[in-house]
Structures are given as structure tokens and as C-alpha cells.
Amino acid sequence: MPEGKRLWWGLCVLSLGMVLGCAPSANRQVSVDGSSTVYPITQAVAEDFQATHPGVFVTVGISGTGGGFKKFLAKETDINDASRPIKPQELQRAQEQGIEFLELPIAYDGITVVVNPQNDWVDHLTLEELRRIWAPESSVRTWKDVRPQWPNRPIKLYGPGTDSGTFDYFTEAVMGKSGASRSDYQASEDDNVLVRGVATDRDALGYFGYSYYEENKDQLKAVPIDAGQGPVAPSPETIKTGRYVPLSRPLFIYVSLPALQREEVVQFVEFYLEEVPRLAQEVGYIPLSANIYSLVRQRFQQRRTGTLFQDHSGPVDLEKLLGGSLSQKE
């Protein structure tokens, strides 16, 4: 049966090839994982980096900030994309594992509260009103429940699901406790679904990342938020100057210190900090100020490890925090 024999030989040769092929590849790699919010920025940086640095291969995964930290702290990745500062439990685990890391802010993200363009009654919302709308067990059913002079129409809520970093951040900023939210709203991890929902429903109210609002400006109306200093609408200007509080947040990359012994990781992070002001803007985020970027670069050059957010939650002034930490230990 020559046919059968040939098949056996073929299989043997292929298996041999597979075993030989198992020799570790000499590629220089940088592995990044983490937040889906930071992903577009890191992807853009990685794309441009690989165009100018042939021979270095950058991989980027999406596991969410928390999932990414798990891999980062298991020493499986070099860099973690994070849409929030490292949490105390994660910090503790890092210490247990003896992992030192650099915390580098790279851009701002703003959460935008949106309504349908045909909604002509909402001019702004106070933080207190937002809190009442989204509180767990909230009794708000109609727009009238929010403010008595508003129409007696049902309020239809759209928001990201619980796995999303945006959900964590919104609940933390508005409710003061991460994860505290009513659950009877239209939830989706896919921001497109939320955009479509709000854009087609006159009674809708939703929230998601600023970049999605930017992209769909013509179908949505952003709601100015009053956190005690008058209503502030989200815009690159108000986010950058820290006036759009508390719904704008810094985004980070966390770099493992041991990984920085590898030349390609150093090159990648340097390239990242160099190019991120331009690329963050290009993919829909808001760059930090030039001053802050230079502080971040200093922090990287001096290999300052640890987090600046150990006892901070909610909105922060990055410049003060970074500047303070650098001058303090000099």
C-alpha cells in the first residue's frame, strides 16, 4: 500500500521539522497587555516603532487593566496598559513577587455623559444629579425625577458593562466607590452599541469614553457637568487643564524594571514617550501638557519606581504629583 507508506513518511518528516523548529527563536520582543482603553494608543506607538526599528517585535494584547496586571505580576509581560492607577491589592502582590515597576502617565481620557441631540431640556447635570441617577437601587425612573421642571418621560440609561475600565472609573468618580452602580440599564462592553442606543432614542442618557463621543459628535449631545464650579463641557481644553472634573482621568503604562535590562524595551519606552503626544491625539485621546511629559520623561530616565497613587483616588493634579515626587527625593 504505497499510498499509506507515503503518508507515514510525510508525517514523520513533518514531526521532525516541528521538533527542530522548537528551538527558541532569537527575535527581540516587547510584550504589552492590559486595558482596552489604552490599546489604541499602544497599538499606534507599536506600529510606528516597528516601522523604524526592524528586528524588534512588539505584541499588544487586550485583557483589561486588571487582567493585564495579573499577567504583568506573573512576569509574563514587560509593559501593562492601565486606565487606572495600580490598586492596593495589586501593589501588595507586586511587593510579594519582588516586582519593581515604573508608572508612566501617557495621556488623558475623558468620560462623556451624552444625550440624544433631540433632547432639548437637559442643559447640564450636577454631580449630585448624576449620582442620584446612577446610584445602586436608584429610584429615578423619569426625567422629572431628576429635576422637577423636566418632562415626565421615562429616562433610558446606557452604559458600559462591569468589565470595562470606564465603568470602574465612572462609578469611582461619581459614586465614590468603584463598582457601585444601578444595574437596570442597557449595558454593553461595545461602545458602538451605546453610541447607537443614545443616538436613536430621544429619552436616552449614557456615558462612555471621550474618543467615542469625538468620533460620533454629529449624532450625540454632550452634557456639561457641574461639580461645584459651574457646568463644564468636555473638550480637549477643559480636560487638559483639569477643569472637567471628575470625569477625566489619566492613562498609564506600567513598565517592569527587570525588563528594562533589555535594550529593546528601553528603546520602545523611549519611543513611546517621544511619540505619544502626537499619537494619543491621533487616536482620539487628549495629550498631557508638554510640562508633564517632560516630568514623565525625567521619571523614566531616573528609573523612579513605585506608584504615586497609593493614597489617592479620584481626580488628581498630575503635574503637582509628578513634580513633587521628583523634587522630593532629589
Next chain:
Amino acid sequence: MSEDSRRFATKQDPTKALLRRNGRAPWLELVFHGLCAAVAWSALVVLAVLLFYVTKRGWSVLSWQFLTHAPSRFAHKAGVYPALMGSLWLIGLTILISVPLGVGAAIYLEEFARPTRWNRFLELNIANLAGVPSIIYGVLGLGVFVRWLQLGRSVLAGALTMSLLILPVVIIAAREAIRAVPDSIRQGAYALGATRWQTVRDHVLPAAMPGILTGLILSVARALGETAPLVTIGALTYVVFVPHSPLDPFTVLPIQIYNWASDYRREFHDLAAGAIVVLLAVLLSINAVAVVIRHRFEKYRPR
């Protein structure tokens, strides 16, 4: 072919005979007949509609460049090359791992194993494994291959996980095929002085090959479209290079499709449709190759 038409003919005949005899058909029979046909056709119609829409949307992005370029944040520059090659690597390795194991296990269970309690326990568990959800295999793969065996998030870890996933189906299909080989062939070989191994190698296996291959094709098609276990073991989202060895990181077409489909920019939804067309094309060509191989074996089939 002729056998098929004969089968259909006998099925239709009684109705027609009644029609001829009574001048009218029993209405219940006609309704049932129509219902069955509608069910059979509706599956095909759904498939056709799906194919039509995907191809229509994806057609504009399909080009040589789409096949040879890496994904990019610019829709007009983006391609599926790393994902396509990742999928081919994964499938190739999966076949290499699961065919010897699967066919070997089937041969053992059908030709060598005695029906002891232990062997019955083994058989029962293989059948059970076929029903385990794929994400569970992903978790197992993460624990055993990625972490414990330190293979990392590599093609090899992915292929081993996929092999676990499809092995039960491969084994079951191969056993059915081996069981369908008439005993007279084995007895003929024994009568001529062949050993048990010679009988299996030269007569049973070639005769069972078409059936084994059918099972393999179905399994590979499943593995090709599977995403959940790969996401669990950490196949990546953004990779612009092709794996050079089984230990390199990788991405696959379904993950690339998911990533593009969930992007908020519309151009990327077209890219996703294009990638779906590529995935289907890969699937159909693997099927075509398998059909050709099957036909060659069928020619040698002892009768």
C-alpha cells in the same frame, strides 16, 4: 450519484403513486413533505444570505495587499497577514499533534483493547470530553501548557490546547470508521499469515481512512473558528509578525475579526467582513484538499 437519485426517487414515489391512484394527494402528506423541505432549505438560505452579505461588505477590502500586510490603525493599510499565518500555523500544528494521538487511540480502542472495565471507563470519558465547553479547555491550556510547561503564549501552547479540544471528536470519528471496516478483510489478512499490526496498517487503516479524514475535517473546521480557548491562553490582539517557530507569539483570524468588528470606526467593520471571507476561503480550501485525499484513498479501498 446514481445511488442518491434512487434514494430520493423511492422517497417520493408513494406520494406520487397515491396521487395517480386517487386523483388527489392526501393533504397531510403534502404539508409534511413541504415542511421538511422548508426546514432543509431554510438552513441553506440562512447560509446563503450570510455569505452574500459578508462577501458584499468585505469584497471592497479584499486585495493582495490585504493578504500580505499587517494590521494597522489606518484602515486602508491594514491586512490580515499575521492572523492568516497564525491560523495556518495553529491548524498545521494541531493536525500534527491530534492525528497521531487520535488515530492511535482509536486503533487501540477498536483493534487491541479488550472490553475490560478500565477500557470501558476510558471510552466513556472520551465521549464525555467531546461535550466539554471550549473555554474549559482554554483554562486547562493556560494552567498546563502556558504556566506549568512554561510554553508561554506560543503557537505550540495554542495548538496543544486545540488538540485537546478536537481529540475526542477525532477519536470518536476514527473509531466509527475503523468499526465500519468489514471483519472479512481482517480475517482475510490473518488467513494469509499477517500479524495484527500488519493487518491494521495495510488493510484496516487504508480502508478506514475516508471516514477518519471526514472526522478530522469537521474538527479542524471547528478549531479554525474557535476563539475562546485562545483568548484564555493569551493569544494576542496586535501582532504584526509571523511566527517563525512554535514558541513564538501569535494571533489568529477569529481574534482579528473580533477586534476589527468591535472597533468604532466603520471602515474597520468592512475589514472584519474581508477577514471573514479570508477565513471562509481557508476553511473551504482545507476541505477541498481533504476531499481530494479522501478520493485517492477511496480508490484503494478494498472491496
